[in-house]
Amino acid sequence: MLRRLVILCAAGACLASCARPTVPVTIRFEARYDDAVIGCGQGSAGVALSDLRFYVQDLHLLAADGSAADLRLDADGVWQQADLALLDLEDGTGPCLNGTPAMHAAVSARVAPGQYRGLRFSVGVPFASNHADPLQAIPPLGDAAMHWHWRSGYKFLRAGLVADDDGFWIHLGSTGCEGTVRAISGCRAPNRVSVELPGFEPGRDVVIVELAALVSRGELQDQAASDCSSSPAETACVAPFKALGLDLQSGAGAGTQRVFRRGVPR
Amino acid sequence: LRRPAAASLALLLLAGITWWAVTDRGYVWHIGAHLPRPEVPDDNPMTEIKVELGRRLFYDRRLSVNDTMSCATCHIQALAFTDGKQHATGATGAPHPRGSMSLVNSAYASRLTWANPLLARLEDQALIPLLGDDPIEMGMAGRERVITDLLRTDPRYAAGLPKAFPRDQDPFSVLNAVRAIAAFVRTIISYDSPYDRYLAGDESALQPAAKRGLELFFSERLECFHCHGGFNFTDSTTHANATVERVGFHNTGLYNIDGNGAYPPGNTGLFDMTGQRRDMGRFKAPTLRNIAVTAPYMHDGSVATLDDVISHYARGGRLIAEGPFAGDGRRNPFKSEFVRGFELTDAERADLIAFLESLTDRKLLTDPRFADPHAGAIISSNK
Numbered sequence: 001m002l003r004r005l006v007i008l009c010a011a012g013a014c015l016a017s018c019a020r021p022t023v024p025v026t027i028r029f030e031a032r033y034d035d036a037v038i039g040c041g042q043g044s045a046g047v048a049l050s051d052l053r054f055y056v057q058d059l060h061l062l063a064a065d066g067s068a069a070d071l072r073l074d075a076d077g078v079w080q081q082a083d084l085a086l087l088d089l090e091d092g093t094g095p096c097l098n099g100t101p102a103m104h105a106a107v108s109a110r111v112a113p114g115q116y117r118g119l120r121f122s123v124g125v126p127f128a129s130n131h132a133d134p135l136q137a138i139p140p141l142g143d144a145a146m147h148w149h150w151r152s153g154y155k156f157l158r159a160g161l162v163a164d165d166d167g168f169w170i171h172l173g174s175t176g177c178e179g180t181v182r183a184i185s186g187c188r189a190p191n192r193v194s195v196e197l198p199g200f201e202p203g204r205d206v207v208i209v210e211l212a213a214l215v216s217r218g219e220l221q222d223q224a225a226s227d228c229s230s231s232p233a234e235t236a237c238v239a240p241f242k243a244l245g246l247d248l249q250s251g252a253g254a255g256t257q258r259v260f261r262r263g264v265p266r
Numbered sequence: 267l268r269r270p271a272a273a274s275l276a277l278l279l280l281a282g283i284t285w286w287a288v289t290d291r292g293y294v295w296h297i298g299a300h301l302p303r304p305e306v307p308d309d310n311p312m313t314e315i316k317v318e319l320g321r322r323l324f325y326d327r328r329l330s331v332n333d334t335m336s337c338a339t340c341h342i343q344a345l346a347f348t349d350g351k352q353h354a355t356g357a358t359g360a361p362h363p364r365g366s367m368s369l370v371n372s373a374y375a376s377r378l379t380w381a382n383p384l385l386a387r388l389e390d391q392a393l394i395p396l397l398g399d400d401p402i403e404m405g406m407a408g409r410e411r412v413i414t415d416l417l418r419t420d421p422r423y424a425a426g427l428p429k430a431f432p433r434d435q436d437p438f439s440v441l442n443a444v445r446a447i448a449a450f451v452r453t454i455i456s457y458d459s460p461y462d463r464y465l466a467g468d469e470s471a472l473q474p475a476a477k478r479g480l481e482l483f484f485s486e487r488l489e490c491f492h493c494h495g496g497f498n499f500t501d502s503t504t505h506a507n508a509t510v511e512r513v514g515f516h517n518t519g520l521y522n523i524d525g526n527g528a529y530p531p532g533n534t535g536l537f538d539m540t541g542q543r544r545d546m547g548r549f550k551a552p553t554l555r556n557i558a559v560t561a562p563y564m565h566d567g568s569v570a571t572l573d574d575v576i577s578h579y580a581r582g583g584r585l586i587a588e589g590p591f592a593g594d595g596r597r598n599p600f601k602s603e604f605v606r607g608f609e610l611t612d613a614e615r616a617d618l619i620a621f622l623e624s625l626t627d628r629k630l631l632t633d634p635r636f637a638d639p640h641a642g643a644i645i646s647s648n649k
Contacts, residue, residue: 098399100408135393135441144440145408149393151539152384171400176541180386188541229400232541233534249541 019112021072027059027119028106028206030265031089033161037266038211039089040096047220050095050160050167052209053088053146055125057192061111061202062118069116071109079104079140084125086140089209095162098145119200119207119262123172123244124156124192130174131184148173151230152181156192161211161220168215170228170240175251189251191230193244197262208263213243290506296635298457300465301497302505304373307387310445312452316430318639319423320450323443325638328416329396330357331405337395337447340366340403343636346556346626347454352567360401363532365567368560370630371553373452374497376504376513380565381535381549383513388448396444410440417443454636456555456627464624472624479621482614488579489604499554499625515548516602519583519595520564527600530591533566546600558623559631572619582607 031038031052036045059071073080079088085107092099124130125141134147134154141147146154153174160169176188197207219226219239228237232249241248245257288295288303293312295303306312323329324337335357341347347369354362364380377383378391385391395403397410406413417423417438424438430446431437461480463471472480483490493516496503501514515536521529529535529547536545549565563569569578578584582605583596596607610618630636 098408133441135439135444142410143408144393144397144406144410145399147393147397149390149398150379150382150385176539177384179384181384181390182387184384231538233531233537 019069019114021070021110021112023111023113024108025061025071025111025202026106026108027071027202028265029087029089029209030105030206030263031209031211032263033210034212034217035208035210040091040094040099042094047161047163047211047217048095049090049211050097050162051099051169052090052159052211053086053099053155054123054157054159054172055084055086055140055146055154056107056121057084057124057126059083059085059107059109059121060119061114061116061200062120062196062198063114064117068120069112069114071107071111073107073109076108077139080107081138081140084129084140086143086146095160095167100145117199117201119195119197119202121195122192123195123260124190125154127190130154131177131182133182151175152177152184153187159209159211159214161215163217163220166221166223168220168226168228168236170214170230170237172228172230172244175230175232187251189230189232189249191246191251193246193257193259194253195257195260197260200262204264205262206265208261210259210261213258214240295455296453297455298462298466300462301455301457302374302507304452304455305504305506305508306452307389310389310449312449313430315426316446316449317453318450319426319430320446320448321636322422322639323447324450325640326416329404329406329413329443331402331409332357335404337392337404338638340395341369343633343638344559344631346370346456346559346631348560350561352562354403356402357405358402360403362401362403364565365562367552368556369451369454370456370555370627371454371498373455374503374505375500375553376502376511377550379550380552381515381539383515383536383539388451389444392444392447392451396440413440413443414438454630456630458629459555459627460624461621462627473620475617475620476624477621478614479617479619479624482610482618483621488608488610488618489606490579492604493551493602494554500551502550515545515550516605517547517598517600518549518564518579518605519547519598519601520568520578521547521584521586521591522593522595522598523591525593525597527598528593530566535565544600547598548600554622555625556627556630558626572622573615576610576615576618579605580608580610 033045033047036043038045038047038049040049042048060068062068073082073085075081079086088104090096090099091103092101129141130153148155151173155171155173157172172191174187174190177184179185226236228234228240237248243258245253245255247254291311327333327336340349340354342349349366354366378385397407399407417427427437427442431442460471482488493501501512503512527546534546536548563575569575585594586592
């Protein structure tokens with residue numbers, strides 16, 4: 001028995017599943033527009049956030065040989081469960097009218113010892129948690145602002161931008177769900193975003209959320225209603241979904257996402 | 267699974283209608299003998315104290331972000347729990363794309379709101395106006411703490427919630443507030459209209475015109491009853507003893523913007539939920555009980571009067587000659603097979619309206635059991 005375990009652990013892919021996650025690691029996130037750091041106040045980009053909150057699940061660090069090591073998140077009773085975190089990059093000031101002063105810009109976790117050169121995660125909430133009763137959920141799923149009561153499930157991402165007197169927002173979540181609330185059998189468009197950032201080094205790099213990929217300056221200031229609530233019929237969803245690497249109709253992956261990228265902190 | 271503790275406690279004669287007191291695990295329903303017992307979720311049984319708490323919460327404006335709006339703002343008893351507006355407006359002024367639905371007999375609704383196939387329980391539906399932000403209605407998302415603080419500090423809630431939810435360690439939760447509101451809304455049942463009295467054997471309850479209108483309503487010529495059938499005048503109806511789930515969504519040819527069946531953006535009905543082209547413009551048939559007091563009509567309040575509604579169905583779809591929504595709804599490819607159009611004389615039209623008016627339950631519109639318990643009192647000094 002012991003020998004079999006040893007053999008298993010010797011296999012390359014085993015680094016992740018056998019070694020214990022003991023080393024603390026922090027994954028930081030930063031909001032940018034055209035690479036300029038932005039927040040709820042007017043920044044140098046001339047663009048401000050009106051919202052930026054999202055769930056990440058299924059986090060892994062990638063070793064040079066391609067193997068993946070699970071990140072075990074520190075369950076803090078507020079922002080993180082073992083495999084789910086709510087990132088909150090808005091502080092409730094200025095245009096962030098629906099926001100909160102508290103922020104959570106970094107995932108704290110533990111990982112098995114190793115040399116890592118890459119990061120992988122999904123923007124989303126696991127299916128079972130996503131469709132359970134939000135009023136009985138434990139943090140970070142108790143947050144009503146993140147729940148989508150009429151669609152069932154959470155807004156995986158809610159992001160908004162303002163420039164002068166025009167703006168844009170997107171609420172990303174599963175659509176086309178079947179069954180009834182609390183008994184959802186499946187969703188035609190799950191709309192979870194797969195992110196893989198090769199070369200990512202936790203001590204050195206940050207995850208940049210590049211919002212210009214979601215909406216260009218021209219579209220942002222077109223004086224037209226351009227809000228996206230993940231409906232396949234919404235023309236305002238076409239470009240942002242493409243940037244998120246999602247097919248608007250099916251919710252399946254469609255190319256590489258361009259919103260999350262690796263960068264050095266500012 | 268649930269055993270109906272159905273025992274008829276009392277059989278009272280109230281001006282012609284049989285008032286049937288049906289008990290359900292100790293709770294006494296006030297419904298007509300011709301109506302089935304409503305379905306109640308196992309985790310939210312009916313009790314008098316819960317219903318009374320729910321009524322207070324339903325009328326409490328402190329459940330909105332700026333203390334301006336309660337559930338009753340859009341659901342006014344005298345208007346059969348609608349608001350008389352084409353579109354509702356949220357606490358912060360945000361317009362709602364659809365009109366406020368009547369809450370009457372929502373205890374019997376197999377699905378709630380205008381076109382949401384996922385919403386089967388009032389407990390789930392109530393979260394949308396309370397916490398939704400697209401559009402903002404009561405605007406309490408992220409302010410749950412304000413709600414639980416209110417429940418803890420208002421003397422009536424502080425005293426009542428532990429009794430209504432005796433098994434809960436902490437009964438002062440948003441979940442329990444929503445459960446209480448849902449329990450109250452379940453009691454808003456219409457069973458005492460002239461039509462109900464007529465069904466109960468009172469021949470004089472309906473005027474001759476209404477009786478002729480009844481025949482027209484249930485005729486194959488007009489086809490009204492296919493979608494507005496049954497005791498609740500809608501095909502999306504359920505009850506405690508229902509064996510088959512009945513859920514219906516119908517495109518009635520109100521729009522046909524692009525000639526391919528399109529409805530106005532943001533108001534595409536079931537399509538908005540499913541993304542399936544065939545679901546374009548499909549909405550739930552609302553109950554017709556008290557329909558005479560719930561104008562304007564349709565999901566977007568775009569039809570002003572009952573007379574206009576009849577004209578729409580008589581034509582087999584609406585023609586919009588110009589403007590951004592121009593198109594001939596009669597040719598909408600997704601239109602219900604029962605909206606085919608019909609000829610109607612002026613006299614027949616008047617008869618049909620007389621019948622629809624006979625579905626108005628005056629007692630429900632004034633019943634003190636459903637009225638504002640805060641009326642005449644200053645809420646903030648509630649003692």
